Amino acid sequence: MSRHAIALAQINPTLGNLERNVALHQKSAEEAIGRGASLLIFPELSLTGYFLKDIVSSVALALTSPLLDRLRDLSHRIDLVVGLVEESPEHLLYNAALYLSKGEIRHLHRKVYLPTYGIFDEQRYLAEGSRIRTFRAAVGRSAILICEDMWHPSTVCVASIDGMEILISPSASPGRGGLEEGQAFANARAWETITRAYAQLFTCYVLYANRVGYxxxxxxxxxxxxxxxxxxxxxxxxxxxxxILMAEIDTAEVRRARMINPLLRDERLDITLREMERVRREGPR
Amino acid sequence: MTGLSLHCEFARKILSGFIANEVRKTGFSRVIVGLSGGLDSALSAYLGAEALGAENVLALLMPYKTSSSESRAHAELIVKELGIQSDLIDITPMVDAYFERFPEADQVRRGNKMARERMTILFDVSAKFRALVLGTSNKTELLLGYGTLYGDMASAINPLGDLYKTQVRALAGHIGIPEAIIRKEPSGDLWVGQTDEAELGFTYEEVDQVLHLMVDRRFEIPDIVAAGFDEQFVRAVLAKIQSSQYKRRLPLIAKISARTIDRDFRYPRDWGK
Known part of the structure; x- marks a missing residue:
């Protein structure tokens, strides 16, 4: 079966209140299940809220946390992508997203690019992830890239070469500027450009789940x-x-897009690696 | 001027959402606003009424004996247009009682005292009305330091603080604030004949363009001059921003401990909300 009903949870989490946010996840999941979705994607840091500052250490969760058991249980009924502050066994804190299915953590992505400029402060509080991996999800071979990860096309290139058909991007994007030009923030328009560009360039689905609230x-x-x-x-x-945004995705569309535009087939990994290595060795010209 | 235009309907939605969201998550459902009859407080009141309903907005009119009758008439017009609750508290007795002790005080001291008198009344009545104080300072005056610290600059939440004065005018027009209020000369009305632009020495139209380039677009001074602005004017604007920086920050705290408030003890205000 190549068709799947999926849902994106455009929610407004409470800053630093895990209990209330778990309840919001459960409520959203019930709605998505009721509407026939088999996968529900929550935004970045959906369990904690975003501008945490020093709250970060108080809401960090080990992957063995009982609180996550409630979401694992829920994942018997619907696959979930949830955002959290993950505490590693070494007590490093990551901005992370989990793919939960049938009571198991199927994939963990730790945000690789932590924005620390303008209104962002992530490197002050969080450790950088170091892996970009695709994984097998019911909807197809997927990768999770969190928010700022998407602003570095190299991450998407790697995921694409690694077999990505579905690009899942949880985000917590605060609106900035651009109200002069039209009915959207400047960075919202930029996001709309890059999600379309990535879908087209990498012939994949892009599932972009952003949050709301203040x-x-x-x-x-x-x-x-x-x-x-x-x-x-x-x-x-x-x-x-x-x-809760519903959509039907069909992995046959990925195949069709790749028949029309065999970009992945023509990708030259050897050239890319060689030239990247050269630049790393010799510096830019 | 393209940089300062504003998609008013979208801005209106964001700002009324801001008020509704930030007020309700603190457990409140009401706001109180000091209504001067001027444009900024009128816009705050309109946005407050839109966000929370007219019945949840209380406007306080707090004239001094020299305040213009036009200001009062405009404030009353806004109350009537919006159907919000209002009260009038004359600040003359308290302000005059205080300055009997300092008869020589100049108009700046007197003006600041009036602004702070109004602040104490707003915060007192806010407790009675169980409301948050809605701010009215716009981005232009905040950047120039053209406001009274702990006076009109004091509030719980401020929907206007990221809008330049020219954008406040545009949004006010869009939202339906009466023309007479939009078109009149901006004034603190702290003494007879005071106008903002005469006191500042330039127009809001001019300074907003410079502020937009400097603050929002990160132009350096030579870039702004190259864009056609007088260097002395640009430097004067920067000097105002720099000399009023203290007004935009909490008081300095001498660092002693391992963890000092707002330095390395950093929590969002919406902590747990």
Missing amino acids: EDGACFWGGSEVIAPSGEPIAKAEYLSEQ
Whole structure:
């Protein structure tokens, strides 16, 4: 079966309140299950909220945490992507996302690129992830890249070469600037450009789950969307409002896109690696 | 001026969402706003009413004996248009009682005292009305330091603090604030004949363009001059921002301990909310 009903949870988590956020996850999952979804994707740091600052250490969860058991249980009924502060056995804290299915953690992605500029402060509080891996999900071979990871195309290249058909991108994007030009923040328009470009360039689905709500005055703009491998958006949530966005994805579309545009077939990994190595060795010209 | 235009409907949605969200998550459902009759407090009141409902907004009119009758008429017009609750508290007795002790005080001291008198009343009545104080300072005056610290700059949440004055005007027009209020000369009305632009020495139109380039677009001074602005003017604007930086920060705390408030004890204000 190549068709799957999936859902993106455009929610407004409470900053630093795990208990309330787990309840919000359960409620969202019930709605998604009721509407027939087999996969529900939550935004970045969906269990904790985003601008945590010093709260970070108080809401960090080990992967063995009983609190996560409740989500594992839920994953018998629907596959879940959830965002959390993960505490490693060495007590390093990561901005992470889990893929949960049938009571198991099937995949862990630790955010590789931690923005620390402008309104962002992640490197002050968090450790950098160091892996980009695809994994087998029911909807197809998937990769999770969290928010800022997506602003470095190298991450998407690696995932693509590693077999990605579905790019899952949980995000907590605060709106900034651009209200001069139209009815969207400047960075929202930028996101809409890159999600479409990645879908088209890597002939994959892009599932972009962004949150809504306000934290200390910053506004998360929502606008979650599902982009088909053709680069066409097939579902888009409203800006600024909470919503469970439903979409049907069909991995046969990935095949069709790759028949039309055999970009992956023509990718030259050897050249890329050789030239990257040269630049690393010799510096830019 | 393209950089300062504003998609008013989207901004309106963000700002009324901001008020509703930030007020309710603290457990409140109401706001209180000091209504001067001027444009900024009018816009805050409109946004507050839109976010929370007119019945959840209380406007306080706090004139001094020299305040213009036009200011009062405009404040009353806003109350009527919005159907919000209001109260009038004349600050003349308390301000005059205080300055009997300092008859020589100049108009700046007197103006600051009036602004702080109004602040204490707003915060007192906010406790009675179980409301948060809604701010009215715009980005232009915050950056220039053109406001009274612990006076009109004091609030619990401020929907206007990231809008330049020219954007406040545009949004006010869009949201339906009466033309007479939008078109009149901006004034603190702290003494007879005071106007912002005469006191500042430049117009909001001019300074907002410079502030936008300097703050939002990160132009350095030579870049702003190359864009067609007078160097002396640009330097004067920067000097105002620099000399008023203290007004935009908490008081300095002498560091003694391992963890000092706001230095290395850093929590969001919306902690747990």
